[in-house]
Amino acid sequence: MDFSSKLVGQAVDEVSRLPGIGKRTALRLVLHLLKQPQDQTVRLADALIKLRTQVNFCDTCHNISDAPRCEICADRNRDRQLICVVEDIRDVMAIESTGQYRGLYHVLGGKISPMDGIGPGELTIQSLVQRVEEDEVNEIIFALSSTMEGDTTNFYIYKQLEGTPVKTSTISRGISVGDELEYADEVTLGRSILHRIPFENSLKSS
Template sequence: MEFSSQLLENAVAEIAQLPGIGKRSALRLALHLLKQPEAHTQRLATALTAFRKEIKFCEQCHNLSDAPRCEICSNPARDKSLLCVVEDIRDVMAIESTSQFKGYYHVLGGLISPMDGIGPQDLTLDSLIRKIDSGDVQEVIFALSATMEADTTNFYMYKLLGKFPVKLSTIARGIAVGEELEYTDEVTLARSINTRLPYEKSIQQ
């Protein structure tokens, strides 16, 4: 692309560094900003800078937080015997939106992925062990996605935490609510048959 303006070219190049945004979309976004009042761009730039500069990780659960300790960890009313291990803040938000979990979280900050050069040492596993070692936790729930990397991470944690007197569980995998059996992939269907549960248990929910 040949730009008539260096300023535009710089802006487009920077926007296009974001994942999933190509040069053409970046140009469209830059031209959009130009049609908006200047204050709009200023607000965007300030919000990004402030976020990147001032955001903290909760010292307890490693979730993103404005304070040294996040709101969930600061809430003494939650159940400290339950610890839910998740990949990142999006999973905390997803689980919180169900209002079904009253324990605390532990954010790993990633998943073990040799392909991407992410090993166990890049996750917050040391802090997880310290937390479990301190004794309050009775059950650790692995709430990771259903991907290969998540399975690897689950297994690693399973081995790592096996020596502690805590119950280790993972969230159920099976047919999503509303989904038709016919269109469910075999692996999911096989799992859901192998991990079947007593009917009475399924209607308690």
């Protein structure tokens, strides 16, 4: 695309580097900013710069945090013997919003994926093994998505933890609450039946 202004061209180039945003969408966003008051753009740029330069990652669980230790790790009321292994901050937010989990987290920062050049060294797996060895951890819950990469990562961590007394578990898979059986895929429905739970337990959970 040929812009009548170099400044517009540069802004469109930079915005279109973001994932899922092409040149046309970038131009639409840039023209929108030009129509808005100047301080909106200043606030946006400022928030991005502050985010990128000042944000911290928790030393313990690698969650994004403003302090060297995140609020969850610093919370004395949480069960310190329980660690839930997740891929990124969005999973922490999703689990926190259920209100059903009172343990700690460990944010891996991705999944093992040779296709994308991500090996175990790129993730925070070593730090997790260290936590298990040094702290009094009783159980590790795997909460990665059930893709090939997720399963590989789970298995790699499981192997790394062999020899330690820690228990490992994985979140249950099954038909979503409220879903119709007839529309469920066979793999999920099959697992739902294989991993059925005593009926009394299902009464407790809600």
